[in-house]
Amino acid sequence: MGLLDGKKILVTGVLMESSIAFTVARLAQEQGAQVVLSSFGRQLRLTQAIARRLPEPAPVVQLDVTDAGDLEALADRVGEHVDHLDGVVHSIGFAPQTVMGGNFLAGQWPDVATALEVSAYSLKSLAVATRPLMGRGSSVVGLTFDAQYAWPVYDWMGVAKAAFESTARYLARDLGPDGIRVNLVSAGPLRTTAAKSIPGFEEMEGGWPARAPLGWDVSDTGPTARTIVALLSDWLPATTAEIVHVDGGVHAMGL
Known part of the structure; x- marks a missing residue:
């Protein structure tokens, strides 16, 4: 018997096999779930191939999370494949390179606004769009990178993640009466496609394995994906508005 037997899960953000979202989708299926993926634009065919x-x-x-038409149609599109959703995985993030890589002071509002809409506001957009398919016991899980610190080169994406984490708390407040949980997983640095788009990403991952009490493999998405699958399951029924760290323990260590 699998952890997600009979559950129906929407997973966003599958782009490559190295994506955290791909590992989540694979593990969810292995644990008994029926999985639907989302993608958009030029990435759609790539996601279909990876699927x-x-x-x-x-x-x-x-699904383009910045497109009102896509959001309005999402429940119907997903409904063509499953009759309800037990879980939704938010693995979406983007910021123009002009607002990362040491460009915090130079960042201009149009580019900052893009980062905030795609990387933070989209959590609310996705939750509202899929709400008609979710019921009591459903779970929304998102991915973050610990926003309590100012990381090297992360700049306005770090600000977007802080907004993302706050958004999750407010969603947990407003969706809780419907029995819907909202939680985040704060992963350590992983060499995904998204990470490679961050100028100077090696500065963020540098020294992480040595600082982690449990060690850390920047190429292994498995521990993060397993935690997401656990949060999608029925084993944490009273947990919401939580940020679960999967970083080898770095978040709790001093310099």
Whole structure:
């Protein structure tokens, strides 16, 4: 018997096999879930190709989280494949390089606004768009990178993650009466496609394995994905508005 037997899960952000979201989708299927993926634009065909590498090929629905039409149509599009959702995984983030890599002071509002809309506000957008398919016991899980610190080169994406974490708390407040949990996983640095787009990412990951009491493998998305699957399951029914750290323990260590 799998941890997610019979559950129906929407996973966003699957782009490559190295994506955290791909590992989540694979583990969810292995634990008994039926999985639907989302993608958009030029990435859609790539996601469709990657979806065929899962244990069971998964359908892919169109979703640009900044497009009101896509958000309005999402429940119907997902509903063509499943009759409800037990879980939603938010693995979406983007900031123009002009607001990262040491460009905090030079960042201009249009680019900052893009980072905030895609990387923070989209959590609310996604939760509201999928709410008609969710019921008591459903779970929304998002990915963050510990926003209590000012990290090297992360700049306005770090600010967006702080907004993302606050958004999760307010969603937990407003969706809790419907029995819907909202939690985040704060992962250590992982060499995903998204990470490679951050100028100077090696500064963020530098020394992490040595500082982590449990050690840290920047190429292993498994521990993070397993935690997400656990939060999607029924084993944490009274946990919401939480940020679970999966970083080898670095978050609790001093310099």
